[in-house]
Amino acid sequence: MSGTTYDLLVELLATRFQVDRADISPDAxxxxxxxxxxxxxxxxxxxxxxxxxxxxxxxASxxxxxxxxxxxIEAQSAKAEK
Incomplete structure (x- = not known):
């Protein structure tokens, strides 16, 4: 998992969906x-x-x-680049 994709998800969850950043972790x-x-x-x-x-x-569910x-998301990005 790329830090960039994970970081993007964290940023979107926190800023657009008002999820508390402290609650977000890779395993959440x-x-x-x-x-x-x-x-x-x-x-x-x-x-x-x-x-x-x-x-x-x-x-995703x-x-x-x-x-x-x-x-x-990374797998889909890799497919799109081919």
């Missing part, structure tokens, strides 16, 4: 952060816009960790 699930499936979909759309990467709406989401 979106459920732990009170991010439901609708907010998660919105987060993924923002990431798509920021990074220019296409991510399926159902690619509230049970996934922030680390897992960062890895997913």
């Amino acid at each position: 699930t979106f459920e732990d952060l009170d991010v439901d499936s609708l907010l998660l979909t919105e987060l993924l759309l923002v990431v798509e816009s920021e990074l220019g990467v296409e991510i399926s709406e159902d690619a 509230p049970q996934d960790t922030v680390r897992r989401a960062a890895e997913l």
Whole structure:
């Protein structure tokens, strides 16, 4: 997992979705952060816009960790670069 992608997720969660930065960790699930499936979909759309990467709406679930989401985004970025 790249620090850059993880850092982007932390920044978006804290600034756009008002998640307390102190609660965010690589192993925190979106459920732990009170991010439901609708907010998660919105987060993924923002990431798509920021990074220019296409991510399926159902690619991540509230049970996934922030680390897992960062890895997913990186995998999609790598596919897009090919």
